[in-house]
Structures are given as structure tokens and as C-alpha cells.
Amino acid sequence: MGFPHTPHERETLVLSQHFGVQEAIGLEGWRKRGGYAALEKALRMEPAEIVAIVKESGLRGRGGAGFPTGVKWSFMKPGDGKPHYLCCNADESEPGTFKDREIMRWTPHSLVEGCAIGAYAIGAAVAYVYIRGEYTEALDKMNAACKEAYAAGILGTNAMGTGKTVHVYVHKGAGAYICGEETALMNSLEGRRGNPRIKPPFPAVSGLFGQPTTINNVETLVAVPHILNNGADWYTKFGRPENPKSTGTKLFSVCGNIQKPGNYEVAMGFPFKDFLYDLCGGPLKGRNFKAIIPGGISVPIQTREEAENSPMDYEGFVANGTMLGSGGVIVIDDAQNLVKQIARAARFFAHESCAQCTQCREGTAWTTKILERIVAGDGTHEDLDTLLDIGEQMTGKTICVLSDSCATPVASGLAKFRGDFEALIKRKKVYMVPAQVA
């Protein structure tokens, strides 16, 4: 739905059905809408049963990687004598993505419930919700929701009267994109610099405080209560019949040069063309879409044709030259200087690099420098080769994928819109005028 919250008839409202409803923010209003029924049910089930249902539903991580949630949960072995932890990744900082923010500001109790179920399912007594520091409203709403849930006996050492212990604590970040990377998030939560850790060991073996840990995105966790309430079968029905690998609904954040930016929830596999032109109202008057980035700035750029052919699910985007990522749709139209925007994206990564790995620290900085000089009209054709060379050195060689993410828009931009780069180089400034021959 755009903003204000008027849903489009072709949306499938599950997670976002109460967006814009003031009453749904508080506990009373939330309970009236069926809130905490799933948690009550879950706490009376065996953790393994919950994991099995989530596995069956086909729910996949909504933060970007798309890893099957049930499988991730099954890596945690309840009863191994170690404290387990659940981290909810609410550090949403992928440019173009603002869905988790809307979930937390309108339906904070849905996240508290999702965290509580998730924690119980993986044998954890504590779930930490790591929210980026800039999300002041989301932080206030989540803190208030937790407080209400504790006061009502939903959380605590006797959660919903079952004698089970479930804590949900909000943890405020302090401004670092990299803390959205799961191992960096754990370091940050522990009170360290947000440097990603080398994997293995994977978080399920040694994560937060060195204990078995699962990290899930906000949108992933809020889908879980709906799956428990309605059953795995109900969830698998959303999606393209020919692609059972992507199920459920997905929130897409839409921004950039488009008529109706906002958060839209559609069933997996929805045609991207209809999404852009019908739901979001198409391009601004007198302009045309030029490039589309469908999954946050880290995924490859699509041409308009590629976008118009894409079904909106994990496999559909991969088949059309990009990835679903976090579902942050950035639309760039023909009035923009695309190279300038790629340079701006590179500057973002250079700023956000934690600087642990040389390839990333140097690569993001040089990529930015070269792109900015091309934009300024000082580029050469060799620069384009250098960019690709640097990009290759930045891919697959570092602890985390921030470095790869910086190389992606450059490589895909050069592959699909090389003419834009060359046009800037052709109008290269001439500093020395050859002497006139008499």
C-alpha cells in the first residue's frame, strides 16, 4: 500500500493488514485482532513441532539471503545444556528497504509475538531485538510493546501461565550498516565494534556470547504467528504453482522515481510489471523507468525489460538478472544520471565498510573515487576496465559480503548501461588546448 495506508485490491494483506490502524499498536487492540493466540498455542506445543510446521510452510529468510527458516531453526538443538539465543535483526539499513520499520511502528506486538515463538522453538529463553538507532519511533513502539507484554504476563518467567521462560529485550544500535550482517550484529550486541566474524563457526554453533544462536529478520519472525494460526498449507498456497520454492507473502518497499512509493504486500510470484505500473502507479509524468533495483542496493541492477519480465519471487528475480534481496525496490528513471547514482551507492559502501578486509576497505574507496571522477567528466576508458578489475578482486574474497555488494551495482551497471558511462567519458574535459599551427 502506498502512503497514507490505502491498500490496493491486488495486494495480499497478511503482515500489513493493520498498518495505519492506530488501535492495533497497543496490546488491547492487538489482542482484539487475534494477537498472541499463536504464542499461546506455541507454548503448549513441543519446539520440534513448531520447527516442523515452519519448515513445511516453506518460509524463507526475508532479510536478503532467503535461507529456509525452518531449516535454520532445526540447527539449534534444544536440551544441549547450553543457553540459546534468538536475535531479531531489525537493523534494516539496506538502502531502499523500509518494511521492518513499518512493521514495528504499526504492529510492534506482532514482532514481540514472533520473537517469543521463535525463541521458544529454538530452545532460547531470551530474544534480543537489535533495532538500528535511527529508528526512534520503532524503538519507542517496541519498548512500549515489550513493557505491555511483561505487565500482561505474556513475557517473563511464566509466559502466558505456562511456566515457560521467554524474554524479549530491545537493543538499540548506534549507526552502522554493517551491523545488519548477522555476525557483526552479534559483536555489536556484545558491546564490541561491529566487525563481521569469520564463518565457520556458524552462529548455530557459536554465536552470541559464544552460544548457539539464530538470527532472523523482522519480517520472517512476524510471518510465523500467521503460519501457526492458519497452518503451513495455507502459507504454501501463496505463490506461483510452478515454483514451490517461494511461498507466502512478501512486503516490498518501493522508492525512487515512481508515482506511489510505499510498502506493498503481495503473494510471491506477483508479476513485477503489474506491480510497478498498476499498484505503484507507474513512472512520473513524462518520464520512463530506466533502471530498477528490486532487492535493496546490493543486488544487480535490472533494465526495464528485465524488470517487466520478472515474477516477484526468489527464483523469478534470479532468472531475470538480479535477486529478491530484502525487497527494497529502487526505481531510477530516465531523468537521472545513472552513473552518478551508482557512484553514490559506492560512496555508501565506502562509508559503511568496517575496514577489516583490505579488498573491501581499499576497493570500496577506489571504486568511489574512480566513479566520482567519471561523473565529474574526468574519466577515461581505462577506468572502466579498472572498475571491473577492482570489482573482481572485491568479490568472494572477504569475511562478509559488503565488499561484493559494492561491486555488484558497478558490474551490473557496466554490463547493462555501459553507454551511460561512455557518454560521460566522451564529454571529457579538455584541459590543454594544442598550440595552433601557423
Place this chain on the structure above:
Amino acid sequence: MSNGPMSTTKKEMGDTRAPGDAPHGLHEHVPHSPVFAGARRRELDELLTRYPTKMAVLLPALWMVQEERGWVSAEAMAEVAELLDLTPAYVKGVVSFYTMYHQHPVAKHFIQVCTTSPCNVCGAEDVVKALLKHTGCEELGVQSPDGRYQVIEVECLGACGFTTPLMINEKFIESVTPDTVPELLATLN
């Protein structure tokens, strides 16, 4: 000593301030009174029960310092270090990693504007220009002559559908355009 020990060292090494930092000359030496006394101490003690290590309370503790004092001074870092069994150098290392902690005092109205690509294609740079013009700030990161305003560009604020978003201190404001800048500034006291 007019500056904290850290900033003196920095000065000797050349000015490595981030654009958001205030000029060093603004560091008036005020004796450090503890942040964690009374209610704040109780708040900290309550937080300590939520985590298995003391170190995990570092980020929340630094937030409390900034809420109380407006910035995180070297003395405050030392106080936090003492309370959490850390070294001041370690705390400084963590503070300097995160962009939201101010290591120098900032203007009364500290304005952070998002200019990352999604906002950029919707004209965020014009919002920055309008803010500089109407606040009287000469350039990004430099306080206005009256010390009331300071404008910096920041990376993605995560509200890309509501261009252009900005933060004024802890307040998040959506959908700012160059035209709405004057009325926005008029709401600040």
C-alpha cells in the same frame, strides 16, 4: 587542559575530525560529574540483568551518556569503562566505530539528512542546500554562526519511501522538501 586528552592528541596529529564533529575550541573544560548516579544507575543495573556479560551493556550505557550530556566525552568513556570492567581505550574504540555517538559537542539542533541513492534520485541534495541556506551554516558539518544549527549528510536512514527523511537530534522527520525547510526550522526553538 582545555581539551580532553584524546582531542589534544588528535590535534597534535593533525585534524582528523569527522565532518559532524564540533571544532576543538568548543571543548570547555567542565569537571566531570558522574552520569550513572541515581535513576540512571538503577537503569544501568536493570540492564545488566538482561545480558550474561557486562560488556553487552556498553552500547546502551553510551546512549544514556549521550542522552544526559548530548555527547560522549573522554571522561564519560572512562566512567563507563570503570563500571563495565573495560579499559577507556576499548570504550573509545567502540564509540569511534558507530556514527551516532558524538565525540564532540554538537549544535543545539543537529540535523542529519539522508542523501543515499534512493533519496538522491528524489532530490535530497536540494534539501541539503535549502537547509544550509536557511540555517546560515556555511558548509556541511560546520555549526551556524549562532551555534544553533549543524547540518550533516548521512547514509540511508531507512525511510526511502518518504523522501527526504532527516533527523533533528532524536526526532525523525519524513518527506522534507526544499519548500518545507523554512517551516520545519520555524518549529525548532
